[in-house]
Amino acid sequence: MEYSGPTDLYIGGEWREANSGETITTEDPATESAYATVQKADATDVDAAVQAATEAADRDSEWRAMDPDVRREKIHAMADAIEELKDEITMVEAHDNGKTPFEAGMEIDMVIDTFRHYAGWTDKIQGSEIPVSDSRLNYTTRDPVGVTAHISPWNYPFQLAGRSVAPALATGNSVVLKPSSVTPLSALYYAKAAEEAGLPDGVVNVVPGSGSEAGSALASHEDVDHVTFTGSTGVGKAIQQDAAEAVADVTLELGGKGPAVVYPDADLDAAARGIQYGIFMNAGQMCWANSRVVVHEDVADELVEKMADIAENIPLGGGIDDDGQMGPVVSEGQQQEILDYIETGKEEGATVAAGGGVPEEKDTGHFVEPTVFADVDNDMTIAQEEIFGPVLSIIEVGDEAEALTVANDSPFGLTACVWTNDLSRAHTVADRLDYGMVMVNETPNTWPQTPFGGTKQSGHGRAQGEEAVESYTEVKNVHVNLE
């Protein structure tokens, strides 16, 4: 399917070519051929987008003054527009990123749910009254922060942009969205949806461009009030420094190296299926992947066998052309990085139980075999660093205390899974895991109403849930002397 979607930048309600005349050509990772060419924003385009967003978020603007029930209908209208475009966006995402249409469709569904969830928030953003001494009235309100910047990655291009754009809009802010230049296409559909929904000009602006130029210009722009960044830990640190220029608030959703802790009393078949999704969905390119399994020695061999069997039987495919359940990884560079990690794992003494290279039957496309390493020590590189590919490391432990020590021994703290049928153990372990999200007897999973985010090098702040409403609003305290 040829790309026939939007290709221009969207600034101030207009579709525009980039000032520099430069473009980005994206590749279909399954076919290795060019898929689409879009305009490439530079710092001057970003500045124009921020100016448009500043006007749209002005105190007297139509958007800021809009009644909450009218804003609610606008956000629902965006959800309707996305729903209408779902089949098209699904195929664009599958071609642009390499994921299967099933995986892409899940992204679009989650975005529709997220917009509908936050549409319901528009008339529930409340302050409180605070008792103070004598005859005084003291209360708080929650105001929009103003111009919000959103810098999103390539692994879930549509969903990870939408999960911050929706609450930012519902709370009355304007948005400048810079998607990854590796997968810039689906973000442009937010502009289409905003246009369709009749949002005032400048409320939504979309500027595909490189991270080093457009991204950095956006994060450091003095008129940006909040930056939401989803991406690698290294770039997240740079963004935090850039945003300090404008003393802008920052939400950082960064990398992970999540453990799945499996106890001997767990349902091992259910655990194996859960771990399968947690490491082989999206070809393992997931921040919250359970890329480490920490398993009790009594059931370790059995689990290794199950995981190897699963890995060897996952049909690979470019998704759009066949019945593949796992697509290629996003680029040749990403493929090479993953293969390098696999070599490191072998060199450091881990045992390849399944996969371990490029599939023989795939001579086109950036495919990597679903790979399972056994006999992994938690100090090994493959257990400490985020691989961001379909590579599972299985670490055997002797008792409950060791399981917790190993699970927490990571620079990251995004998601941990616990597999046990002992209720008391489940809650005790959940309490002691240093992670922002803990799943019990569940693969990594999330909903628009649940907070998403991590500790340590996985970032700070939370996407989704009530916490996102707090991120995109500023508390004002009003103090009235009644005497």
Ligand code: NDP
């Ligand atoms: P990157 O950090 O490379 O890029 C993320 C975004 O930042 C892209 O839009 C990129 O643009 C942009 N960018 C790059 N450099 C700069 C810069 N100096 N200033 C401003 N923006 C910049 O991450 P990836 O796209 O490679 O995504 C993978 C990473 O994201 C993984 O580490 C993963 O764990 C993490 N991630 C975290 C999630 C979470 O919720 N915690 C969810 C999903 C992914 P460009 O692509 O054009 O360079």
